[in-house]
Amino acid sequence: MEIKSFQRTEGDVNLSSERGQWQEANLSPATMEVLEEDSRYFLHQSMSTPCLNVITNAEGIYLEDMDGNKYMDFHGNSVHQVGYKNRDVVDAVKKQLDEMPFLPRRYTSPIVIELARKLAQLAPGDLNKVLFTPGGTSAIGLAMKLVRKATGKFKTVSTWDSFHGASLDAISVGGEGVFRNEMGPLLAGAEHMLPFNSYRSILGEGDDSGMKGLDYLAYMLEREGDIGAVIMEPIRSTDVQIPPKAYFKRLRQLCDQFGVLLVLDEIPTAFGRTGKMFVHEHYDIVPDIVVIGKGFGGGIFPMAGIIVREGLDVAQDISLGHYTHEKSSVGSAAALATIAYIENNGLLEHAAQMGVFLKQRLTEMMHKHVIIGDVRVIGMLAAIELVTDRQTKEKAVEAAEKVMYLCMKRGLSFKVSGGNVLTLVPPLITTQEQLEQALNMIELALEEVV
Template sequence: MSTQVHSQSSLSAQLLRSEGDTNITPARQRWTQSIADPTTQQMLEQDSRYFLHQSMSTPCLDALVEAEGIYLRDAAGKRYMDFHGNNVHQVGYGHPHVVNRIQNQIAALPFSPRRFTNQTAIDCAKKLTEIAGGELNRVLFAPGGTSVVGMALKLARHVTGNYKVVSLWDSFHGASLDAIAVGGEACFREGMGPLLAGVERIPPAITYRGAFPSPDGSDVHYADYLEYVIEKEGGVGAFIAEGLRNTDVQIPSRAYWQRIREICDKHNVLLIIDDIPNGMGRTGHWFTYQAFGIEPDILCIGKGLGGGIVPMAAMLTKDKYNTASQVSLGHYTHEKSPVGCAAALATIEVIEQESLLAKVKDDEAYVRDRLRAMQSRYSLIGDIRGMGLLWGIELVTCREAKRRALDEAESILYRCLELGLSFKVSQGNVLQLSPPLIIERGELEHALDIVEQAIREVSDLQHNC
């Protein structure tokens, strides 16, 4: 019995650490107890008193009073470079151009009931189709990414007549019941009971510690698994996946995505790309699928679309799927929000005017070189991977066994927070670095100096396998 209880306890601990830095570990408690500022203490106590507690949220890490550019400032005056930002901060916080456009829109037309249209919403939809290119020329807005995923699933059912969906293990597509049904992270589904029927999951294309590693490092066989499931299951209407997985930064090959597109076309399965966290330039492309030379049937975007100020999301699809006029796919109150659309247009303009896509590609080369150099110095780093300004540093206690360095990752996180750098930890052992695209090279260099200092300090305490 004791062995079974221990096994269940270990599994629960692993699930809790599968996404993000958990807020219920002893390390978080020690961090909270170390806060001496009375204003911060009071705000955290009030937050804990009035908000419903949930993992990765309340109880909170700190209390903020300001967000500007790449920085957060807390109630005690401490500044953090924000390399997390819930993926909304592509153009930083409070960008003057975005703020100005929002203020002007609020003064002119703050709200538009969905029975009416407005020029800002029209212009925003048109601009999104232009930067997406190809056949993605129909748009539907929603107030958040989870809602867009729900709309995409409904449209796929309508178009194909099939309700079954294939998704990836460890994927994240939102926190609502329909989104966690197609998501692959068990920590979100645990204890939730029956969800959407007809969801099948397949292993993601991972080359470092994948379910079916290939001797030559290829990953196309993971795509072949999709075809196997489609043919065996039958009635599959959609395959949903991120272009690259944001949380722990898993990047499939171009050949993988080419094969996925081929399989979906062959079996009349709609390909839904969830680019909610990674769109709007994070990979050096407007949208991640553009890096792989494919086009989805449905594209979901959000988070950074609102300029780090306004909740804003959109679904893009092809004209041939404009067949659901008798169905309310979204029907959201803020469906054609002029304020949200003003923020989105301004965000796109900032990315264009400041040439951020080209800048991100330059930054990618710099970050890759820095992280590879770190990997050569510290055995704690098992793998590095990334694209644009999205990077994952996977920490292991033993490179040969690839044992996850869970405690070490958490120690590095809190040390970096002490030194003024905020980021997230995914899968319990992957440091995920996701800075604003506007970050200057000197700031990026300083942030990586902090990461290396923390890794060095923890490495000095580590015992080799």
């Protein structure tokens, strides 16, 4: 089968020659045999199969491969806020497996109600109704169906380059070409606008230029009377784009003005990643629907869902989800233990403090290395953007991939986003000393590449 050219997007390196060279130099013949067998049975797809390595253990902030090599995991698919094999989460799951491993539809259980109550207590304003699903993509589907039911309108506005999941409805509102390209007609009514950072790159630096996108959104909302929702990532986790508070303040005002629901996708960023339990808390707004997932299950159980305003409880006559694992007893136990661990161990405060450290340290690195065009940090989520020239901001794609593999060789794993952004997503339990160790590895790699 002919392999067409592939896009450099979210960690898209599994078809590159650089990967093959790294594997040949760092993996044993036994590991390569396992990878070949995996490739034989699993469908190939960008950013997945063929796989990079064989992992035999994940604990704390570390992955361990089949050859005994350990890696600090600053990728983790954004599920490992409380670290791998977190004892509290593991014990809660084991206990629930013994008590009641599965809750059939039509029934409830105190533990799922406890989780719903906890989310309602944590979320601001009147965000006090929930519905759970087994994964973030299906939670996006729930939100889109609820929007149609509540508003009677089928159109949505989202941004190019955004990611909201991999199903057909989710890639319709999403904006990444690696998911959308050559898929044929997508969901009708999925309109798009440029994201905040694109206006800055077109019109120049400064928050005012980024705000221009909302002028266009206002035009869209006034012109198109059948838009039911704006769906947006409050912080884009792939390459860490962080709009200012004023952006979301005005976005909330526009949605209210035109009777449009505001849906925020916090699947990879909620539960402490940014130093707050929910990202929208940074903006002092209350969205109509918050979509959660990934770290919600403590890095063990697939859990996702939506938290919505009380007034949106309007779908009793239809099934929004009706998923087999909609009210998972085991998933609820994992989620409750995860939230408790975050609260009891001060991980929100720790993430905020480490964000200050990361910002300072990465800014120092940018002053030393001309290949770094920008750094962006919020809590324990950071981006290092590599460029060939700071004036033109041309992407240093080859260098970014080389840096990633040099760091893997030294024991640090992270993802490359947008072709040239080193995206660091460390577990919230990562210490300052461990962060310093990881940043030293990146600096050494930058020196080798340049």
